[in-house]
Amino acid sequence: MYILGVWDGHDAGAALIEDGEVVFAANEERFTRRKLEVKFPVNSIAAALSHANLKPSDIEDVSFTTTEFTKTLSRVFPAIKENYYQFRRRKMLKPRVWDIKHNHWLKYTMTSIGIVPGSTAVSRAQVSRELRHMGFGNFKLDVVEHHTAHAASAAFTSGMKRALVVTLDGVGDGLCGSISTLENGKLERRQAIRSRDSVGIFYEQVTNILGMREQEDEGKVMAMACYSYPFQYEENKFRDFFKVEGTQLSAKYSWLKQYDVLSRISWQMPREQFAYMAQQTLEYTLGKLISNAMDRYNMHDVVLAGGIFANVKANMVIRNLEQLKHWYVFPHMGDGGIALGSALYTSYRKTGKSDYGFSAYLGDGYSTDETAELIRGDRSLAVQKETPMENASHAAELIDKGNYLMWFQGRMEYGPRALGDRSILARSDDEDVKEKLNIHVKKREWFQPFCPSMLESEAGSILEYDSKGVDKFMTMAYRVRHGKRDLTRSVMHIDGTARPQMVGEENRPYQELLKGVKKRTGAGVVLNTSFNLHGFPIVRTPQDAIDVMKSTKTKYMFINGLFITNRAGV
Numbered sequence: 001m002y003i004l005g006v007w008d009g010h011d012a013g014a015a016l017i018e019d020g021e022v023v024f025a026a027n028e029e030r031f032t033r034r035k036l037e038v039k040f041p042v043n044s045i046a047a048a049l050s051h052a053n054l055k056p057s058d059i060e061d062v063s064f065t066t067t068e069f070t071k072t073l074s075r076v077f078p079a080i081k082e083n084y085y086q087f088r089r090r091k092m093l094k095p096r097v098w099d100i101k102h103n104h105w106l107k108y109t110m111t112s113i114g115i116v117p118g119s120t121a122v123s124r125a126q127v128s129r130e131l132r133h134m135g136f137g138n139f140k141l142d143v144v145e146h147h148t149a150h151a152a153s154a155a156f157t158s159g160m161k162r163a164l165v166v167t168l169d170g171v172g173d174g175l176c177g178s179i180s181t182l183e184n185g186k187l188e189r190r191q192a193i194r195s196r197d198s199v200g201i202f203y204e205q206v207t208n209i210l211g212m213r214e215q216e217d218e219g220k221v222m223a224m225a226c227y228s229y230p231f232q233y234e235e236n237k238f239r240d241f242f243k244v245e246g247t248q249l250s251a252k253y254s255w256l257k258q259y260d261v262l263s264r265i266s267w268q269m270p271r272e273q274f275a276y277m278a279q280q281t282l283e284y285t286l287g288k289l290i291s292n293a294m295d296r297y298n299m300h301d302v303v304l305a306g307g308i309f310a311n312v313k314a315n316m317v318i319r320n321l322e323q324l325k326h327w328y329v330f331p332h333m334g335d336g337g338i339a340l341g342s343a344l345y346t347s348y349r350k351t352g353k354s355d356y357g358f359s360a361y362l363g364d365g366y367s368t369d370e371t372a373e374l375i376r377g378d379r380s381l382a383v384q385k386e387t388p389m390e391n392a393s394h395a396a397e398l399i400d401k402g403n404y405l406m407w408f409q410g411r412m413e414y415g416p417r418a419l420g421d422r423s424i425l426a427r428s429d430d431e432d433v434k435e436k437l438n439i440h441v442k443k444r445e446w447f448q449p450f451c452p453s454m455l456e457s458e459a460g461s462i463l464e465y466d467s468k469g470v471d472k473f474m475t476m477a478y479r480v481r482h483g484k485r486d487l488t489r490s491v492m493h494i495d496g497t498a499r500p501q502m503v504g505e506e507n508r509p510y511q512e513l514l515k516g517v518k519k520r521t522g523a524g525v526v527l528n529t530s531f532n533l534h535g536f537p538i539v540r541t542p543q544d545a546i547d548v549m550k551s552t553k554t555k556y557m558f559i560n561g562l563f564i565t566n567r568a569g570v
């Protein structure tokens, strides 16, 4: 039995479940090379089918999510979606006549409308039409509500039997969050949080006012906040923006009014401080809400999904809550993960199965021969075949000597992070190589930190790690132990925290590389950043990888059993 999950909004994508097992998931951006793609995910769907050797007519169950008014409108008129995409990503010049109030009124009024009579039927018809264009025949189309899809993604992949399930994002289907419980295999919603009270929209607005792109640069706001001098919550000008009473969250202002107040406050202060206040407000509000929810439902294991939980510093506050015993954040927490969330929920509805496990390596992979064929005759590249073990120790040697290198192995990661299959790696204690990597390849803003991958067995010695959850997916911040701060110089933020990936048996080639690094340097830790060109999605195919290698003049790449040296590399 196959269930195909489809998401055709912000960071569109597809996922495939076969006989109760997730076999493929990917996002459209990796195919179209447009970050956070919004178009109908024809390429991801085709890749999912081809992975399982299926024709569209073989699929009997399709699941999709979100039928609110604006989403439905954009399904009928895709030009709306495309224009907003170009505008939001600042791919167009700022319009000469830009009446900000008018546009915000339009945006905020429209997106706060949830599901209205007829919107689900129209959405259903549009999605069916798109699928029939692709050759789909007789399929049942299941609609899953937005926050239910988020909740399912976290609950059913967490491996937990009994947990509190919290979802929080900007807005989806008229809500900005939900609180559910997972117990005896049953996912039950206990509470919904209406869109007006969205902490996600608050953070989006802060991002926008700071001159960054909303729904994309929120992580930069979090990083920038660390550069402010700290101050007490009582002095925070946003402290009364949100109220948490029990498990009720309420916002003081409407979205429009809030934007206005935030803009006026931002006038008064440096942007680091503005970011700090927003981050502090988010952490305080989330901490209180989740703490109260744990008490109310008497559950101390918490699983989380929704774009807000991309904020690893807020996640750290949640992890440190006294009552909390275990945590899990769904690795593809934003809307990019709801194709899978939706498919999981449909599968649960049909079969009752509520435990699916999770591997991040759900995208496409390529053989050594395919890769070798691609570069045959290319005189600018020198190629050498190596066994996986040779690959790992050779890469470790180059890293130890102060080089950065590209590491492309196995199946592409699902989610925003590169987790050792499409990564660029370097020493974790070398500021020079970090600078070089930044200038030639990553071009990150000065306040954005890089992150480490480390052997799972070393997490306790490097981090103030409390084993409330093994972090395989870079979803949590930890304090670095004082004695280890030299070792993590190039992967630690200015406040002494890091967002690590803890590597174990789930990725053997990468684990071997880290073991090789440990043999040479004494510590199994490296700098791991995503394999992409600045502003573009992570590479998907060997051809993408070679293009990035050449355009950035990167010298070394390990790809599917080949060691490639770029003769023009620097």
Ligand SMILES: [Fe+2]
Residues within 6 Å of the ligand: 146, 150, 169, 170, 171, 172, 306, 307, 334, 335
């Ligand atoms: Fe969402």
